[in-house]
Amino acid sequence: MKISFIRKDGPGGTDVDSTERLRVPSELLDRHQGRVLDPGAEVASGWPAPRPTAYRPRVLLIPDDVLRDEARVGVIRQVLNGAGLDVDAPEAGSGSTPRPVLLRPLAGQRDDVDSWSALQKLRAAADDDGIDLDHDVVGRISLEHLLFSAVTITGTPWDTNADSVDGSYRRSPSGTSRVPVSLCAHPPHRGEVGTEQFARRPVIAVLDSGIGPHPWFGIPDRTAPPPPGGFISVLDEAQDAIRRNAAIDSASPVQSLTDYWDVPAESDKLIPHVDSNTGHGTFIAGLIRQAAPRADVLAIRVMHSDGIAYGSDIIAALEAISRRVERAQEQNRPEDMVDVVSLSLGYLDETPADAAYTTHLAAVVSRLTEQGVLVLAASGNHSTSRRFYPAALAELPDAPGAGPGVISVGALNPNTTKALFSNDGAWVTCWATGAGVVSTYPTDVSGPRQAPTGDEDRSGLDPDDFRSGFAVWDGTSFATPLAAAAVANALIDVAASDTGLSLANVHQETVVKRAWAALERCYEQYPV
CATH class of the missing domain: 3.40.50.200 (Peptidase S8/S53 domain)
Known part of the structure; x- marks a missing residue:
């Protein structure tokens, strides 16, 4: 067994292949209701263009302390309602642990839920002076990644x-x-x-x-x-x-x-x-x-x-x-x-x-x-x-x-x-x-799978x-x-x-x- 530990020496440099597409087998995505984010996907103004990642399109991660604030949850729901979506928020805990929150379409809306698109709506709303949604709060709401x-x-x-x-x-x-x-x-x-x-x-x-x-x-x-x-x-x-x-x-x-x-x-x-x-x-x-x-x-x-x-x-x-x-x-x-x-x-x-x-x-x-x-x-x-x-x-x-x-x-x-x-x-x-x-x-x-067999006691x-x-x-x-x-x-x-x-x-x-x-x-x- 060989092991080598390397002392840190500053930043790790830049990626050279940041736009590579992820070839995730469709069977895995289907089984976990997952999706691969396209680098050309919509992005809210002022936020970085995305790179490929795998995520759950029906779920956002929202911290417990945000979920405990009924006023904040109300504004988040209002923004999402404008995009034909609503959230089923779980009971919040006492800390700030992020919780998976399920997105669902409003009655009569298409069942084409995408948490990335929903996140962009929230990010855009945070920059709208007419909407009481704090930019820092939205910055703590994220996709649920597939690891x-x-x-x-x-x-x-x-x-x-x-x-x-x-x-x-x-x-x-x-x-x-x-x-x-x-x-x-x-x-x-x-x-x-x-x-x-x-x-x-x-x-x-x-x-x-x-x-x-x-x-x-x-x-x-x-x-x-x-x-x-x-x-x-x-x-x-x-x-x-x-x-x-x-x-x-x-x-x-x-x-x-x-x-x-x-x-x-x-x-x-x-x-x-x-x-x-x-x-x-x-x-x-x-x-x-x-x-x-x-x-x-x-x-x-x-x-x-x-x-x-x-x-x-x-x-x-x-x-x-x-x-x-x-x-x-x-x-x-x-x-x-x-x-x-x-x-x-x-x-x-x-x-x-x-x-x-x-x-x-x-x-x-x-x-x-x-x-x-x-x-x-x-x-x-x-x-x-x-x-x-x-x-x-x-x-x-x-x-x-x-x-x-x-x-x-x-x-x-x-x-x-x-x-x-x-x-x-x-x-x-x-x-x-x-x-x-x-x-x-x-x-x-x-x-x-079976091994190839020879005589009754050989394979x-x-x-x-x-x-x-x-x-x-x-x-x-x-x-x-x-x-x-x-x-x-x-x-x-x-x-x-x-x-x-x-x-x-x-x-x-x-x-x-x-x-x-x-x-x-x-x-x-x-x-x-």
Whole structure:
């Protein structure tokens, strides 16, 4: 395994292919009622021309504090009514978390709802002196982006380098780089906790497709949650918030993420294939178990098994993690601390200045880094320099008094060259092996494809029978948890070498110092 951490050196430069179109498969868009924004779409005066992005056309994200203000909601509704639309606003919470708000046509209007067009109406109204709509408020209302997992070949909805990438990394007849393998190894020993040098296991939060059964994790099947005190735990608070998000549109055909189990999306196919991202979260957990066995994983299911996640669900999960960290720090509860967040997904934003002006996602990520949580995000698999968020937030300057900013991770081949599929640019601040990696896979996944057979007890390799519990896969999705594991190991090491940075101490100031010390150790241990 090869890892390199790169010190920040100013802004990441400019994109060179900002107008490329996104070739998102229609099946994915149809399943999630999504749409790709055309760069030629209408734009309100004074706002930047859009770039291609994928979004949910029936949903806008509106912060809770705006939804609590009845007068503001009334003006927003008035503007939208003028465009033949109305909003079904959910009950607002007590903070400023953005909530998905459903747009619907007024009676007698065409059912051609487009949240981008609605957003432009609101932006134009904010510049109208005759309408009492604050420009800053409208600036905090946004599209709900579709985020995509960072695996290559399948799970990646568009591909700018198809010939070289597909031919090089495809292994299975299904066209995926994922293939079952056997691993002749026991799970790495976890080490004993309780000494002054190793007072607590660092926790890596994995926001992904959830978990599946595997003996390495003490999960024999899907009948019970992960065992208490085991390697994997779950965060019900986050899953509850994601369920509330899904409740805004009970008539939607999109399958809701009801819990933490990695299950296939419902399909009308008579012979459904193994979804492109089935097992993604379990695979990532296994990489962390191999590379940082002394750490724990907090698994949160935010992504569907076809590799699609919704922006509001990502934000809700990160908000839940931040609240948990806040409780840990204010109530001195080390057992509630989350030290690292690993994100193997992202999106291409419609606004060139996203790193400077995006509101919701950047805000919650900044809150986490202020708390001292180390956030790592995949750079994406589009063979492009165009910024992939949240990874590209790595180019933002570190905030005074906060921990390190986002660490964006690109993928290396086993021979340490950069993988053809990996995004690249000065905004990528870490590189780790992400091609040809082997890890855990749910033991109950077996698809319809059949291996060629010979005699009754002889056959070829079945490409989608994963009962062995292991697979090989490619993507910046998998480089990211390996880098997160290196950071977790560094946290243990710096805590062991400096009693003032003990993992038992979760005071915010100490957590921030420990995070910086761990990253500095990574710079020294994993140079470019």
